[in-house]
Amino acid sequence: MVALSTDGLAIQPSAATYELEDLVNETWQGRVRVPHFQRDFRWGSQDVVRLFDSIIKGYPIGSMLLWVRQSGAEAVTIGRTKVSAPAGENTLWVVDGQQRITSIANALHPEGNRHAPFAVYYDFKGQRFVDRPREIEEHHLPLPVLFDLIRLLDWFADPARGAREYFPEAQRIAKVLRTYKIPAYLVRQDDEKILTDILDRMNNYGKRLSRAEIFSALFAGPEEGAAERLSLARIAERVDAETGFGLIDANTVLHSILARRGPDPMRDIRNEFSPDNRRTADFSDESQEAAYAEGEAALVLAVRFLQDDAGAPHLSLLTYRALLVVLVRFFGHFPDTGDWNRQLLRRFYWRAAVSGPSVFKGSFTQMSRILCAVVKPGREEESVQGLTKSMESSVWSLPNARRFRTNEAVGKIILCSWWALGPRSPLTGERLGAGDLSELLIDQSTAAISVHRIYRRGVPKRQQFWAANRLFVPDAAESVDSFLESVTSPSVLVEERDRAEVLRSYCLSDDLIELFNSGRREEFLDVRQAAIDVGLNAFIDRMAQWEFEDTPSLDSLALDERDSLELEESDE
Incomplete structure (x- = not known):
């Protein structure tokens, strides 16, 4: 039986209702923010379109949970919208409702609306919201124009557009958007642990939190200084900026960090940086900050290997992300791998890429666990040989190029x-x-x-x-x-x-x-x-190179020979 603490909120949440126009303006002015421990934005274009469809039909879109607290002045990014947020006594931090407020604030913003998945238009002919059409015609109106009364009047005043018959409908929709009411609960509470507890409980419904999101919430640290600290999302952005490899998803970044620190990237994450766990980690004296920094460095080395040696220039051309996790573990322990071992690693990567997880009972989890366990700290040659030997049961076969899908x-x-x-x-x-x-x-x-x-x-x-x-x-x-x-x-x-x-x-x-x-x-x-x-x-x-011998490097053979001679001399 789990014992639950009776400690909770000292002040009960108060209820409030915001008109959409007011809430959006507050967000654009930096008085609504997203805590750094929140999950990454996960919605796609159809999710955003459906949200606006619900709003225009008057359907409820759920209540929001807002954390009222004092906040300093800072640069804030919500989705694709960047804001210079002022200091304030009653800033609203979104504990629940991030996907909705981010979608609304970006789709209605002139800059945010330029980017997927926020590029939403209203189609007057179809009388529906749509993702940005390939061919934009006179009956397609971007949401920022629809939302801004002055821009809307200017739009229809232009005789070149030839779309004046749509103006009454545009007025109606614009009014519904601006006056749509969103309920919210306001929480006044200084203890971040209680807030993350509320977040964890509320997200047991709907889309469950991913391992990366749970990990980020558990080890987020205080709000103060969050902008300067590494996070899973920031690591992904920095690796992409340095390599041009693309934005690696948070779960793969997390598994990469875990793999570098231990042989099982799927282990329990709740005690990752506890003193007890540190004693059993590959890098026992490493702090959380060092683990993030070194994990990022190993990710860069693994990505560079994929680009320069394995011929996979971009994340979208990577066959299995589990293989990236394994390579991060390897380069995290052996950053200065020589040319011969890099060649053996290339053979391993491509044999695994062609064979897939079938060698490991068809499971990507098993694939990453088995291969990461093969990489032994301090034993580079044994690790390389173990990886190549792991693919001995793989069978060479030409992939079927008569079925082409970019996502396969x-x-x-x-x-x-x-x-x-x-x-x-x-x-x-x-x-x-x-x-x-x-x-x-x-x-x-x-x-x-x-x-x-x-x-x-x-x-x-x-x-x-x-x-x-x-x-x-x-x-x-x-x-x-x-x-x-x-x-x-x-x-x-x-x-x-x-x-x-x-x-x-x-x-x-x-x-x-x-x-x-x-x-x-x-x-x-x-x-x-x-x-x-x-x-x-x-x-x-x-x-x-299936037909080649995967022999150890000459340097390792020479080292073994020297060790043997030294043992013989000591026996004499």
């Missing part, structure tokens, strides 16, 4: 093989770099926006999902139409001898371009698919 492991393997070809600009012949890919994929969880379908119709269904019907164009400046036009028409800036290299970098050739230009679609895809299979096979063979 096979699709990511194919994309890595295409990246290894060194995609080039069809206009200049210059090779595109990791910076181009990073710029294109910013805020993206998959590489979907860099992959274009060549034929959307006019080919048999069996060929629709082939890799041959996709082009990987890691350049934000190129659309598929402009790219195809450029690549099928020789550029005056690219010499003839370099044009073949440009085509090769996209699994194309002059013969394939001739098939494409002549409209022989099925033949084009058949021939290109065969070439892709050959290239994919060669890429995996080069990276995984």
Whole structure:
């Protein structure tokens, strides 16, 4: 039986009701803030659209729990909105309702509305809220215009828009938005532990807290100084800023930090930095601050290895995040790994990437646990050999390139093989770099926006999902139409001898371009698919090197020999 303390709130919460317009303005002015121990923003575009749909229909969207406290002046970021917040005696800190207030404040803000998932418009023809349309027409109105009466009048006063018949409906919706009432409970309490306890209990309903969110709340520390301290989210941002690898999710950052400190990244997190746990950790004298800093450094080393050695330039091309966690443990213990062991690690990564978790009974949890346990502190050679030996039961097989999805492991393997070809600009012949890919994929969880379908119709269904019907164009400046036009028409800036290299970098050739230009679609895809299979096979063979002996490095063999000689001499 669990004994519960009777200590609680000294002052009962008071009830209040806010009109949406007032609450939004308070947020924009920095008088509504989100505590640093709160969960990260998790909603997608459809969640935000549904929220505004509920508001306009008058549906309840739930009450908020606001913590009333004295606060200092600081720069505040809520979603995509940055605010210079003043000091105040009665600042409102959001304990419950963060997803809702962040969505509302950003979708209605001119800057916040520019970014997903807050880019919401009202479609007057469909009479509904929508995510930002690909083609914005006169019946599409961005929410910041709808919310601001002056901007709304200016919008419809412009005769060029030709949308005056929508003005009465716009007035009605704008009024409903501004006057919608949101109930809230106000808590006046200085003890942060009680607030985090309330947060934990309230989030037992709906979307459960992730391990990373629970960990962040448990080890958040005081509100004062939070802006300067490392957190899981800040580590992810800093690693991305340094490497251009993309924003690693908080759970993977947490598991990476845990893996570096101990062989089981899925262990209980509640006592991670307690004195008892420190004695059994790999880094026994390490503080929480040092664990975060060293974990970040190991993450950077692991990411650099993926980019420079393993040929995975971006998070969206990483087959399994469990493998990143294992690499963080390795580089956390052996940051100065030599060339030979890095080559063995590359073989291990690609054998694991192709085989997947099936070698470990199909479980990603088992995969990370088993592999992390193989990495032994202070024993680099044994750790490398253990990782390669762990894949002895893996079976070499060519991934099926006739089913291409950017969110599946096979699709990511194919994309890595295409990246290894060194995609080039069809206009200049210059090779595109990791910076181009990073710029294109910013805020993206998959590489979907860099992959274009060549034929959307006019080919048999069996060929629709082939890799041959996709082009990987890691350049934000190129659309598929402009790219195809450029690549099928020789550029005056690219010499003839370099044009073949440009085509090769996209699994194309002059013969394939001739098939494409002549409209022989099925033949084009058949021939290109065969070439892709050959290239994919060669890429995996080069990276995984299944047929090679995974012998220890010469330095380690020489060291073993010296140790043996020293033992023999001591016996004499």
